[in-house]
Amino acid sequence: MDADTLSRLHRRLEQEAEQADLVDVAYTTIDSPLGRLLLAATPKGLVRVVYASEDHDRVLESLAEKLSPRILRAPKRLEVVAREIDEYFAKHRQSFDVALDLSLSRGFRQLVQTHLPEIGYGQTRSYREVAELVGNPKAVRAVGTACATNPLPIVVPCHRVLRTDGTLGGYIGGLEAKTTLLNLEAAA
Amino acid sequence: MDMKQPFEKVVAQHGATVLRVCRVILGPHDAEDAWSETFLSAMRAYPDLPETANVEPWLVTIAHRKAIDVVRAAKRNPLPVEEMPEVPTTLGIPGSGDPDLWAAVGKLRSKQRQAVAYHYVAGLAYARSQRSSAAPSRLHEGQRLTDSRVSERTIRARSRREHQHERHPKR
Numbered sequence: 001m002d003a004d005t006l007s008r009l010h011r012r013l014e015q016e017a018e019q020a021d022l023v024d025v026a027y028t029t030i031d032s033p034l035g036r037l038l039l040a041a042t043p044k045g046l047v048r049v050v051y052a053s054e055d056h057d058r059v060l061e062s063l064a065e066k067l068s069p070r071i072l073r074a075p076k077r078l079e080v081v082a083r084e085i086d087e088y089f090a091k092h093r094q095s096f097d098v099a100l101d102l103s104l105s106r107g108f109r110q111l112v113q114t115h116l117p118e119i120g121y122g123q124t125r126s127y128r129e130v131a132e133l134v135g136n137p138k139a140v141r142a143v144g145t146a147c148a149t150n151p152l153p154i155v156v157p158c159h160r161v162l163r164t165d166g167t168l169g170g171y172i173g174g175l176e177a178k179t180t181l182l183n184l185e186a187a188a
Numbered sequence: 189m190d191m192k193q194p195f196e197k198v199v200a201q202h203g204a205t206v207l208r209v210c211r212v213i214l215g216p217h218d219a220e221d222a223w224s225e226t227f228l229s230a231m232r233a234y235p236d237l238p239e240t241a242n243v244e245p246w247l248v249t250i251a252h253r254k255a256i257d258v259v260r261a262a263k264r265n266p267l268p269v270e271e272m273p274e275v276p277t278t279l280g281i282p283g284s285g286d287p288d289l290w291a292a293v294g295k296l297r298s299k300q301r302q303a304v305a306y307h308y309v310a311g312l313a314y315a316r317s318q319r320s321s322a323a324p325s326r327l328h329e330g331q332r333l334t335d336s337r338v339s340e341r342t343i344r345a346r347s348r349r350e351h352q353h354e355r356h357p358k359r
Contacts, residue, residue: 006203009220013199013227022231027196064194069234071194 014074024068026077027060033089034154034177039078042067045099046081049152051173066104085154091184094121096155104151108139112146119160122185126164148172154181192239195231202244203227206251213255218262225254 017023025047027040035052040063047067050059064071075082080098087093095117102110115134119125125133127143136142147158153172159181163169171178206226210219229250237246293301 005220006207009203009207009223010199012220012224013231016224016228017231020228020232022228025194060194060196061191065191069192069195070231071196072199072231073196 010073014072014076017072018074018076022070023072023074023077024070025063026072026074028073028075028078028082029056030078030082030085032085034173034180037085037154039081039085040071041077041081042101042103044103045101046078046152046155047101047104049154051153051177053174054172081155088154089184091187098155100152100156102151105146105149108134108136108142109146109149112143113150113152113156113158116147116150116156116158116161119157124160124162124182126162127169128164130161144169160185192234192237195234198230198234198243198247199227202247205244206247209248209251210255213252214258218258219255222251222255222258225257226251229254 014023014026018026021043023043025040025042027038027048029036029038031037037052038048038050038056038059039046040048040050040060048059048063050056060071081096084093084096084098088096102113105113111134112130115130118133119130127140127147128137130143130147131137131139134143143161147161148170150156150158150172153159159171159178161169168175168178203223207219207223210222210226213219214222226247230247237243
């Protein structure tokens with residue numbers, strides 16, 4: 001079977017499905033200094049950033065269940081996000097101005113994740129400080145969980161949250177990735 | 189799998205099969221239109237598909253329907269082209285209608301004309317056409333008067349049309 005024909009037909013489907021408002025979740029994968037990233041977006045905004053350490057197929061199945069099975073590989077919707085992430089790693093960008101869709105998170109976790117972008121480029125906060133920031137100073141552990149379950153790492157900067165004693169704490173993409181991001185932002 | 193797969197997986201797994209189905213019914217160009225229509229339609233309906241449903245036959249059914257739609261649309265909308273393709277005419281060649289012959293037939297008395305018609309159009313043998321209304325002499329006479337340049341095919345065709353007209357005068 002003609003692979004070129006099928007690729008061409010797929011591209012046509014991406015375009016026509018987008019025009020018909022059928023693409024509930026569009027996704028693509030990009031290369032980065034931290035490995036291959038999967039990016040997914042609903043019409044509302046960026047909904048998922050996934051490190052290579054997570055099984056991308058499993059993540060897509062999870063999205064099919066939680067959001068909608070109308071998921072299509074459709075890079076066009078992720079074009080701006082992909083470019084901004086490239087710019088970030090190239091140190092040409094310090095904040096992201098893309099629309100975010102935090103509907104995969106609920107309650108307190110969503111609240112924390114909404115506030116994390118308030119921690120500026122090159123800065124850090126402790127879990128305790130973030131708890132105070134969101135008005136719930138006792139919920140230090142819950143802040144930790146909110147960071148660990150952040151569906152939008154890199155773009156929503158959970159990597160800027162450390163333990164009070166200055167040690168790294170945890171990170172979805174692994175501690176090496178967290179270090180890389182902090183070093184990237186710290187360098188002049 | 190109990191959970192519904194992402195639609196992207198459906199396209200990846202069945203795209204080739206759907207293209208084959210469309211190509212069987214249509215040419216390679218129209219097949220692509222039908223393919224697109226199929227997957228758009230499938231994507232629209234996908235959230236309502238039961239999780240236990242067998243996706244491939246469902247898709248093939250849609251593909252078949254979309255391909256037939258393309259065939260029907262093509263029949264209704266002839267494609268404008270620079271040059272018409274060469275096909276044999278069904279109208280006959282102008283000026284080859286044996287006008288002299290028809291003038292001669294027209295001059296026959298009606299029973300003679302009938303005999304000629306029965307003989308050449310109804311294919312009745314001489315003997316039977318004799319039994320039907322005309323005497324053999326009438327047939328011979330009719331044949332002689334119209335000469336032997338009877339175009340059998342022309343008479344048969346004309347008779348068929350007139351016969352149809354009699355049965356269905358409104359046509």
